[in-house]
Amino acid sequence: xxxxxxxxxxTSRKRKIRLFFGLFISILITFTLLSNTILSLTLPxxxxxxxxxxxxxxxxxxxxxLMPREVxxxxxxxxxxxxxxxxxxxxxVKKDQKLVSYDSKGAERQIKDEQASLxxxxxxxxxxxxxxxxxxxxxxxxSIRRAKREIQSAEIDLGIQQRKIQSLQxxxxxxxxxxxxxDGIVTKVGATEGVSSTSGGPDVGIYNRxxxxxxxxxxxxSIAALLEIGETLDVQVxxxxxxAAQIKGKITEIHNEDPINxxxxxxxxxxxxxxxxxxxxxxxxEEELKGGERVQVQLSKQTVGETVLVSSKAIHEDITGKxxxxxxxxxxxxxxxxxxxxxxxxxxxxxxxxxxxxxxxYEYDQVIVESSVPLQEGERVRLQ
Numbered sequence: 001x002x003x004x005x006x007x008x009x010x011t012s013r014k015r016k017i018r019l020f021f022g023l024f025i026s027i028l029i030t031f032t033l034l035s036n037t038i039l040s041l042t043l044p045x046x047x048x049x050x051x052x053x054x055x056x057x058x059x060x061x062x063x064x065x066l067m068p069r070e071v072x073x074x075x076x077x078x079x080x081x082x083x084x085x086x087x088x089x090x091x092x093v094k095k096d097q098k099l100v101s102y103d104s105k106g107a108e109r110q111i112k113d114e115q116a117s118l119x120x121x122x123x124x125x126x127x128x129x130x131x132x133x134x135x136x137x138x139x140x141x142x143s144i145r146r147a148k149r150e151i152q153s154a155e156i157d158l159g160i161q162q163r164k165i166q167s168l169q170x171x172x173x174x175x176x177x178x179x180x181x182x183d184g185i186v187t188k189v190g191a192t193e194g195v196s197s198t199s200g201g202p203d204v205g206i207y208n209r210x211x212x213x214x215x216x217x218x219x220x221x222s223i224a225a226l227l228e229i230g231e232t233l234d235v236q237v238x239x240x241x242x243x244a245a246q247i248k249g250k251i252t253e254i255h256n257e258d259p260i261n262x263x264x265x266x267x268x269x270x271x272x273x274x275x276x277x278x279x280x281x282x283x284x285x286e287e288e289l290k291g292g293e294r295v296q297v298q299l300s301k302q303t304v305g306e307t308v309l310v311s312s313k314a315i316h317e318d319i320t321g322k323x324x325x326x327x328x329x330x331x332x333x334x335x336x337x338x339x340x341x342x343x344x345x346x347x348x349x350x351x352x353x354x355x356x357x358x359x360x361x362y363e364y365d366q367v368i369v370e371s372s373v374p375l376q377e378g379e380r381v382r383l384q
Contacts, residue, residue, distance in 0.1 A: 045384040046338075047370040048327060049311055051363050056304035056349050056356035060223050062280070062297045063238075064215030068207030069283060071187055075203045076102055078175040082191040087204065089189050090290060093180040099204045100178040100191045107172045111165060118161045125154045184209045185290050212285040214252065215295055222349070224278035226301040227251055235284055238294045247289075249297070253281040304348045304356040312355045314369045315347065322347050324357075325375055327366040327383075340368070342377040 076082075080102040087099050132147035178191075188205035190197075197203050207213075219227070228251065235249040256278060282297070314324050321344060328341040345360035361367070368375070375381070 043380055043382040044375060045372040046325075046327070046368045046375070046381045047384050048366040049314070049369050051308045051310045051357070051361055051365060051367055053306055053363060054309050055302050055306055056309060056354065058223050058226070058299075058301050058303050058349065058351055060219060060299045062217035062219055062299060064217045064282070064295055066213045066215050066284065066289060066291050066293045066295055068185075068187065068211070068291050069214045070208040070211040071205055072181060072184075072208065073188075073202030073205050074099070074178050074181075075201075076100070076175050076178060076197045078102070078107070078171055079197050080104060080107070080175060081196050082193050082203070085189060085191050085193055087186045087189060089186055091186045092209075092290075093184060093186060093206065095180055095182050097180045098177055099180060099186075099206075102176060102178075104172055104176045107168065107175075111168045111172065114161065114165045114168060118158070118165060121154065121158045121161055125151070125158060128154055178203060180206060182206075182208050182210060187291070207291065209287075212283055213289055213291055214281055214283045215249075216279055216281050217297065218277045219280050219299065221276040221278050222303070223299055223301055224254060224280060226303065227254060227280060227299075229254060233282060233297050233299075235282065236296045236298075237289070238296055247284055247286050249282040249284045249295075251280060252283045253279075255279040255281075304358070307348060308357045308361050308363065309354050310357055310361060310367055311369045312350055312353060314367045315345070315350070315355050320344070324361060325368040325371075325377075327368065327381070338381055338383065340375050340377050340379045340381060 083101045083103045085100050086097075087093060093099065128147065128151045132144070132151060134143075136144055184206045186204060187207050188202060190201045190205075191203035231251045233249045233251065235247050237245050237247065256276075284295075310324065316323055316325070323342050323344045326341050326343050328339045330337050330339060343360050343365070345357045348356040348358045350356065368381075370384075371381070372384075
């Protein structure tokens with residue numbers, strides 16, 4: 001009987017030991033899991049993306065102001081007073097259309113006075129011819145030679161006077177009025193009725209409509225290198241009420257320009273370094289446009305064939321070159337853990353959105369694009 005009680009007591013004691021041991025293990029596991037969870041919450045958070053294969057395209061939105069390609073400044077060389085101004089700024093004009101007429105009364109009076117002087121010379125010449133005839137009839141050689149010299153001198157004076165009158169008539173003809181040398185649009189009117197043209201500026205500025213308009217834009221050198229003179233572009237006229245809101249433009253010139261710093265970078269591009277740009281001139285031909293309109297051009301050029309594309313914010317750089325951070329997944333008894341791995345990459349081209357990587361990165365890599373704190377290789381992190 002007593003042995004049976006002892007056996008029951010021993011069994012009860014063992015059960016309690018197993019119970020306490022099981023409880024201890026449960027508490028230990030719970031604390032382990034809890035501590036692991038707490039540790040995970042303190043780990044840096046990262047956001048990843050999967051690289052993708054594709055063709056890299058450089059894009060840039062350029063803009064500019066339409067200006068005449070050729071502007072001719074017209075002015076009366078005689079500096080006469082403007083009698084009447086027939087045009088105003090912005091007017092369309094046809095070739096030979098009258099722009100300004102000038103007060104030419106003074107020039108006309110001077111021509112009449114010079115013509116009167118010419119007539120006096122002609123009358124005087126008639127008298128000299130009569131004297132020569134009389135000398136010839138008298139046979140006096142001295143008188144004959146004197147009469148010849150006087151006639152020759154008078155002929156010279158007569159020629160001078162005729163040329164003077166012709167010159168005055170040419171000035172009158174060329175400066176009596178200002179006419180349009182070609183079809184165009186008036187860009188400036190400097191002439192004022194009743195005022196002489198002595199200010200130094202043009203009386204009328206007119207742009208050659210046949211030559212059309214042009215605009216210039218600063219384009220990053222990496223994109224400008226892909227453009228060609230003579231290339232046709234689609235040009236968008238901003239805020240325009242004309243029918244042809246989208247027109248064609250042709251590249252006429254590409255020039256080197258000074259580097260632009262971060263404050264002057266074109267919209268949609270960023271970076272602390274100075275970036276080289278080129279000045280691109282584009283000519284357009286559109287009858288409805290007069291100049292002064294703002295235009296935009298969307299440039300898109302493929303620079304790299306099919307390659308691995310990744311977000312540009314995933315790319316880092318130090319003295320050794322460019323690199324990215326990827327996730328290395330390690331399996332453990334309490335679940336998978338993620339660690340930072342640095343991968344050096346070779347970049348073919350990039351913009352503010354994407355970077356083309358030709359070496360060091362694969363489609364199956366998980367690339368870190370954002371993190372809550374600065375990262376180091378080998379550091380454990382958690383996915384956001």
